[in-house]
Amino acid sequence: MAGVNALPSPAVALQIHPASAWPAALSVQVTLAVVGSEAGPGLLLSYQLQGPASELACLHIPAAETPGPADGLWQSTCFELFVARQDQVAYREFNFSPSGRWACYAFSRERERTPADACPRAPEMPSAEWLPSPAPAQMVWVPAVLLPERPWQIGLSAVLAHRDGRLAYLALQHPKDRPDFHDRRGWTLQPELPPFPAHR
Numbered sequence: 001m002a003g004v005n006a007l008p009s010p011a012v013a014l015q016i017h018p019a020s021a022w023p024a025a026l027s028v029q030v031t032l033a034v035v036g037s038e039a040g041p042g043l044l045l046s047y048q049l050q051g052p053a054s055e056l057a058c059l060h061i062p063a064a065e066t067p068g069p070a071d072g073l074w075q076s077t078c079f080e081l082f083v084a085r086q087d088q089v090a091y092r093e094f095n096f097s098p099s100g101r102w103a104c105y106a107f108s109r110e111r112e113r114t115p116a117d118a119c120p121r122a123p124e125m126p127s128a129e130w131l132p133s134p135a136p137a138q139m140v141w142v143p144a145v146l147l148p149e150r151p152w153q154i155g156l157s158a159v160l161a162h163r164d165g166r167l168a169y170l171a172l173q174h175p176k177d178r179p180d181f182h183d184r185r186g187w188t189l190q191p192e193l194p195p196f197p198a199h200r
Helices: none
Strands: 005-008 012-016 027-037 040-050 078-085 091-096 101-109 127-131 137-143 152-161 167-171
Antiparallel strands (some): 005 027, 012 027, 012 167, 127 137
16 A cells, blocks of 8 residues: 555544444444555545454454455454445445455445446455554555445444454444444445545
């Protein structure tokens, strides 16, 4: 993510779902920024974990892998972005693992994947970088070309895995009595961000 020039929005907090199997005493703060980088314009997100050292030590962090697309990342520690144009039902979902693996999906409506939802090819690919210190954080970059037109309705979420396999589900809001990150009632972020910078 070299060469990034970011203008971040205020941090927003994710809330743990009370039905989570792991009642993690951890919080996740997320910031977004419109950026220009050597790879072109995009959206930079930082998912910052906070909490007691004893709780952070219980967090399962997937081992580093060769960066690239992968399915099923939500089955372990994973950070997610849902984004749609406010007046459209179609949306995109992005999953990011501390391993460096990521997923990109397109939906025509809730949970209905579109036929042409193949992962993007280089150079228009997302990236994820896990920063274990001084405070654990998942840094994410999403190329502008993969995002819908504005104005955006955004959902932010995370799955935190305990070393024993239990999962905690966090999101901006939880409209249902079970975790459901696809429910747009929980996508409460409508950020006011500057335009993407021109790519030189």
